[in-house]
């Protein structure tokens with residue numbers, strides 16, 4: 001199921017154009033290795049981890065934003081989970097992610113009033 005949902009997410013990302021998904025050059029996207037809906041040669045797992053990292057990326061690496069995600073129409077929603085970041089971020093990236101996280105939380109707070 002994870003692979004199907006990744007494919008759906010990639011198609012959504014590319015406005016339902018499968019050729020655009022194939023041509024995607026964003027190889028830093030966690031879903032990128034699975035965007036064709038198939039495992040790469042010799043690969044047998046990794047989709048759940050990729051979804052976890054995609055959700056964290058989507059939520060500026062704020063755990064609670066992933067847990068509280070209200071975008072039920074997202075193809076990954078049923079499988080969203082929190083994954084700790086594996087690679088080191090630069091201080092500049094950390095500050096930018098914190099600012100993004102604060103912005104998302106402010107938007108959410110204003111919508112819940």
Ligand code: SF4
Pocket residue numbers: 009010011013014020021024025026029030031032033035
């Ligand atoms: S790999 Fe990432 S950037 Fe590329 S189509 Fe999929 S979701 Fe979009």
Ligand code: SF4
Pocket residue numbers: 054055056058059065066069070071074075076077078080
């Ligand atoms: S389920 Fe929510 S957090 Fe995960 S990718 Fe979709 S919109 Fe982003």
